[in-house]
Amino acid sequence: MISVAKLYKTYRKENGTPVNAVNNVTLQIEQGVFAAIVGPSGSGKSSLMNILGLLDVPDSGSYLFNGKEVSTMNIDELADIRNKKIGFVFQQFHLLPNISAKDNVELPLIYSNKIDISGLAEKALIQVGLGDRINHTSAELSGGQQQRVAIARALVNDPDIILADEPTGNLDSASGSEIMNIFKQLHSKGKTIILITHDTKNTSCAQKIVKIVDGTIITDK
Amino acid sequence: MLKARILKSGFRAAWTHKVRAIFMMLSIMIGIASLTVVISLGKGTEEKIMTQVQKFFSSNTIMVVSGGGRVAPNRPVAITGNLKIADVEEIAEQIGNILMWDAVQHLSGKEAQANGNNTLVDISGQTPAAEGVFNLAVTEGRFYSEKENRNLARVAVITPHVREKLFGNENPVGQMIKIDNVPFQVIGTIGPRGLDPHGTDKDNEILIPLNTVMRRVANLEYVMFVKYLVRDEQRINETAEQIKSMLREKHSINATEEDDFMVITPVRVKELIANASKTFNLYLPLLAFVSLFVGGIVVINLMLISVSERTKEIGLRKAVGAQSKDITMQFLIEAASITIISGLTGIVVGILLLTQITKFMNMPFSISWGAVFMCSIISAVVGIAAGYFPAKKAAGLIPVESLR
Numbered sequence: 001m002i003s004v005a006k007l008y009k010t011y012r013k014e015n016g017t018p019v020n021a022v023n024n025v026t027l028q029i030e031q032g033v034f035a036a037i038v039g040p041s042g043s044g045k046s047s048l049m050n051i052l053g054l055l056d057v058p059d060s061g062s063y064l065f066n067g068k069e070v071s072t073m074n075i076d077e078l079a080d081i082r083n084k085k086i087g088f089v090f091q092q093f094h095l096l097p098n099i100s101a102k103d104n105v106e107l108p109l110i111y112s113n114k115i116d117i118s119g120l121a122e123k124a125l126i127q128v129g130l131g132d133r134i135n136h137t138s139a140e141l142s143g144g145q146q147q148r149v150a151i152a153r154a155l156v157n158d159p160d161i162i163l164a165d166e167p168t169g170n171l172d173s174a175s176g177s178e179i180m181n182i183f184k185q186l187h188s189k190g191k192t193i194i195l196i197t198h199d200t201k202n203t204s205c206a207q208k209i210v211k212i213v214d215g216t217i218i219t220d221k
Numbered sequence: 222m223l224k225a226r227i228l229k230s231g232f233r234a235a236w237t238h239k240v241r242a243i244f245m246m247l248s249i250m251i252g253i254a255s256l257t258v259v260i261s262l263g264k265g266t267e268e269k270i271m272t273q274v275q276k277f278f279s280s281n282t283i284m285v286v287s288g289g290g291r292v293a294p295n296r297p298v299a300i301t302g303n304l305k306i307a308d309v310e311e312i313a314e315q316i317g318n319i320l321m322w323d324a325v326q327h328l329s330g331k332e333a334q335a336n337g338n339n340t341l342v343d344i345s346g347q348t349p350a351a352e353g354v355f356n357l358a359v360t361e362g363r364f365y366s367e368k369e370n371r372n373l374a375r376v377a378v379i380t381p382h383v384r385e386k387l388f389g390n391e392n393p394v395g396q397m398i399k400i401d402n403v404p405f406q407v408i409g410t411i412g413p414r415g416l417d418p419h420g421t422d423k424d425n426e427i428l429i430p431l432n433t434v435m436r437r438v439a440n441l442e443y444v445m446f447v448k449y450l451v452r453d454e455q456r457i458n459e460t461a462e463q464i465k466s467m468l469r470e471k472h473s474i475n476a477t478e479e480d481d482f483m484v485i486t487p488v489r490v491k492e493l494i495a496n497a498s499k500t501f502n503l504y505l506p507l508l509a510f511v512s513l514f515v516g517g518i519v520v521i522n523l524m525l526i527s528v529s530e531r532t533k534e535i536g537l538r539k540a541v542g543a544q545s546k547d548i549t550m551q552f553l554i555e556a557a558s559i560t561i562i563s564g565l566t567g568i569v570v571g572i573l574l575l576t577q578i579t580k581f582m583n584m585p586f587s588i589s590w591g592a593v594f595m596c597s598i599i600s601a602v603v604g605i606a607a608g609y610f611p612a613k614k615a616a617g618l619i620p621v622e623s624l625r
C-alpha cells in the first residue's frame with residue numbers, strides 16, 4: 001500500500017544549521033495494518049507523516065502509493081489522492097472555528113466528486129459517538145469531542161488509510177483512550193491506520209511498530 | 222452543484238470573520254456613496270449655472286461690458302462704465318449683422334416711495350429697445366417709447382416685487398412713484414424674471430428710459446454694458462471681432478495695450494462657466510479619488526489580513542482534497558461578492574443622499590453615471606484583486622506550509 005525508500009527531508013534552522021528531520025527512511029506499510037510510528041519529540045515523526053500523507057514532499061527518495069510513484073505528481077493530483085484515499089487526524093484538531101461539526105466533517109465530501117453527500121457527515125459523527133452534537137461549533141465542544149469530529153472528518157469519505165499525528169497529545173487520558181478505541185474499531189473494519197505517538201501505552205494494538213530517532217528508523221517490526 | 226457546496230462552505234467560513242467583512246463592506250459602501258454624491262453634485266451645479274445663464278444669454282447675443290477686469294493700468298475707468306452711448310449706437314449702425322441693441326446703466330440701492338410705502342430698489346436705465354432685446358413681458362400698461370427716452374421723460378416700468386411692496390393689490394399704472402425724491406409716473410409692469418446669473422433679483426428693479434437715468438437721475442456719460450442681438454448667428458464671432466476693433470479705435474487703444482472692455486459671445490460664456498466650474502470638476506473628483514484611494518488601501522489591507530488569517534483554512538481545505546482552483550474560485554467569488562454588493566449598496570445610498578441634497582439645495586437632480594460606474598469598477602477591481610492574488614498564492618503552496 002505504502003512503500004517509501006531512501007526518503008530525505010532537511011530543514012534549516014534560523015541560524016542556518018541543517019536538521020535532517022527525515023534521514024534515509026525506507027519503509028513499507030501493507031493494506032489493513034495498524035502501524036505505530038514512535039520516537040521522542042523532535043525525532044522527525046511529523047515530518048515523515050506529512051510526507052506519507054502527501055501533505056509535504058521529500059527532498060529525495062521514492063514513494064510508491066498503491067504502486068504509483070507520487071514524486072512526479074502535481075499538487076492537484078496529490079490533492080485528489082488525499083481526498084479519496086487518506087484521512088487525517090492532527091494533534092491540533094485543525095477544525096474550522098465557528099462552523100458546525102457537520103460542516104467541518106463535510107469538508108472532504110464537498111471536494112469529492114460524489115454527487116449526493118447528504119447524510120454522510122451525520123453518519124460519520126454518529127459513528128464517533130457525536131450524534132447529538134451535529135450542529136455544535138468547535139467552541140461548544142470539549143477537546144475530546146473536537147478530536148472525534150476530526151476523526152469523523154477523516155473517515156467520512158471512506159479512505160483506505162487514516163493517518164493520525166499524536167491524536168491524543170492534547171487530550172486527558174480518559175478522552176485519549178476513547179479516541180484510541182475508535183482507531184481500534186476502524187482498524188477492525190479494515191482501515192489501514194498509521195498512528196504517530198510518543199506514548200508507548202498507545203502502541204499495544206499496533207501490528208507494526210516503527211521507532212525513529214533523529215530522523216532515522218532504528219527498529220521496524 | 223459540485224461548486225455550489227464549495228461556495229456555501231466558503232461563505233460559512235468567511236462569515237466567521239463577519240466583523241471584518243462588515244467593516245470592509247462599509248468602507249467600500251461609504252467610498253462609493255460619497256463619490257456618487259460629490260461627482261454628481263459637481264455636474265449638477267454646472268448644469269444649473271448653464272441653464273440659468275442661457276436664460277439670460279441666448280445664442281444670438283453679444284455683450285460688451287465696460288472695463289471687464291482687463292483695463293490698462295494707466296487708464297482709469299469709472300465704476301459706472303466707459304462705453305459712450307454714441308459709440309455704441311454707431312457700431313450698431315455700421316455693422317450690418319447687428320439686428321438690435323440695448324444699453325444698460327444700473328444703479329442699485331435707491332429709495333422708492335409710493336402710496337405711503339417705501340422700499341429699496343435697483344434702477345435699470347435701458348433704451349426702449351429693451352422690451353425686444355431682453356424679451357420683456359409687459360403685463361399691464363405699456364413700455365416706454367423712443368420719444369419718451371429722447372425727451373428724458375420721467376416714466377417708469379416696474380417689476381413684481383416693487384409692485385407688491387409699493388402698491389399691494391392696487392393697479393399701479395398711472396400712479397406716481399418717487400425715486401430719490403424725484404417723481405416718476407408708472408406706465409407699465411412686467412412679469413417675473415427671477416435672479417440673474419450674478420444673483421441679483423431682477424424682480425426688484427424699476428426700468429427707466431436710459432437717457433432719463435443718464436441725464437436726470439445720475440448725470441453720467443457712459444453705460445455699463447450693451448447687449449447686441451445679431452441677425453446671423455453663424456457670423457457671430459466675426460461680428461464680435463468687428464465690434465472689438467471699432468471700440469479699440471474709438472477708445473484709441475494702441476496695438477500693445479489690452480482692451481478696456483470685454484466682448485462676450487455665447488462661446489466665451491461657455492468658456493467662462495467651464496473655467497468657473499473647473500474647481501468643481503477638478504478638485505471635487507480629486508477629493509473623491511483620494512477617498513477612493515484611501516478606501517482602496519483599507520480594502521486591500523483587510524483582504525490581505527483576511528487571506529493570511531485564513532491560510533490555515535486554505536491549508537486544511539487542501540489537506541482534505543481541495544484543488545488549487547477550488548481555493549482560488551472560493552476567494553475570488555467571496556471578494557467579488559463583498560466588493561460588488563457593497564459597491565451597489567453604495568450607489569443606492571449615494572443616489573438617496575443626492576435626491577435629498579439636491580432637493581434641499583434646490584438643484585436639478587442629475588447623476589454622472591459614467592463617473593459613478595468608473596469608480597465602482599475601479600473599487601471592484603481593487604477589491605477582487607486584493608482578495609484573489611494572495612489566495613491564489615496560498616492555493617499554490619503544499620498544504621503543510623499553510624497548516625503550520
Ligand SMILES: Nc1ncnc2c1ncn2[C@@H]1O[C@H](COP(=O)(O)OP(=O)(O)O)[C@@H](O)[C@H]1O
Binds near residue numbers: 021042045
Ligand atoms: N518547518 C520547519 N523548519 C525548520 N525545522 C523544522 C521544521 N519542521 C520540523 N523541523 C525540525 O525537524 C525536526 C523534526 O521535527 P518533527 O518532524 O516535528 O518531529 P516530531 O514530530 O517527532 O516531534 C525538529 O528538529 C524540528 O525542529
Ligand SMILES: [Mg+2]
Binds near residue numbers: 046
Ligand atoms: Mg510531531
